[in-house]
Amino acid sequence: MATSSYKSRPRGGRWPRRLAWLSVLVVIAAALLLGGAGPAHRLELVDLGAAFGLLRQGAYLALGAAVLGLATLVVASLCRRPRPALVGALVLATVAAMMVVPWQMQQRARQVPAIHDITTDMRDPPAFVALAPAREAAPNGLAYPGETTASQQREAYPDIRPLILNLPLAEAMDAAEATARQQGWELVDVGDDSLEATATTRWFGFKDDVAIRLRDVEDGVRVDVRSASRVGRSDVGTNAARIRAYLAALSRRAE
Structure with a gap:
């Protein structure tokens, strides 16, 4: 019975699922910080410096989520675990989508003079x-x-x-x-x-x-x-x- 139970255990054990859940939680936190910095300043909940601080923290978390998503995708693929692998791929795609607007703004800022x-x-x-x-x-x-x-x-x-x-x-x-x-x-x-x-x-x-x-x-x-x-x-x-x-x-x- 013990041998049969061991053989039926998924490859990689709980690690692919744990990595997947962790990457999802981190990308959600990053999205909340990046998306909420502007409205928080607009509603006068934080000053401009604090709002930019939230943006930086959100960007760091998004980078961490991308690393976790990639790790999830690699580990789950090696262990032939399609669902965690899909989650890792979706986290990577989400991070890419979240960073499009900041990236575009950065590129635009380089192309125009610093005047207002x-x-x-x-x-x-x-x-x-x-x-x-x-x-x-x-x-x-x-x-x-x-x-x-x-x-x-x-x-x-x-x-x-x-x-x-x-x-x-x-x-x-x-x-x-x-x-x-x-x-x-x-x-x-x-x-x-x-x-x-x-x-x-x-x-x-x-x-x-x-x-x-x-x-x-x-x-x-x-x-x-x-x-x-x-x-x-x-x-x-x-x-x-x-x-x-x-x-x-x-x-x-x-x-």
Whole structure:
């Protein structure tokens, strides 16, 4: 009886299953830290430094989960245990999926300059007036950074230019306001030829401020936009992408 029981025991004993369960628990913990860091900061449960600390811990755990998943896959395959092997493969795939967004952000950060204030008019950027107190209280401040930022913007984002609308000023302003609301921004001030708004990023809840200015010119109404982050040296291209999306939407609406 003892010999029969021994022969029926799975190869590798409990180790493949234990490794599989451990890798699953570690990848779940990593996902909670990576996915929860942003919402925790956005809900003001932790400050920005602590949130970035959670991201680092989550990345380390994800790396550990990948090592455990690979070990599970190898051990289970050698022991001919298909279920633990499948779990190990799924853990590896999950870690890869979790790291796609951070990897993309890192690659994007290497491709764009470390600037955070983008505008279609670098000589005379639209001013923040209603948002001045919020800007002055923020680390990045109120004033436009100057020619150093402008030269970096020209090289990195040559397509960020003013938009000319073939509309009367009042109609152009109505279209500009409607398009800003369509973007989901919080409108802070709307005047006859300008508006100010705040855009909040989805994950971390970072506040980026937008100023839009309209002026009559010879061939229509010129629309200038400025989008500036309140915190962070680099916006990883977010403000340029926001201006592009806004001007494209406004152009479609005006047509």
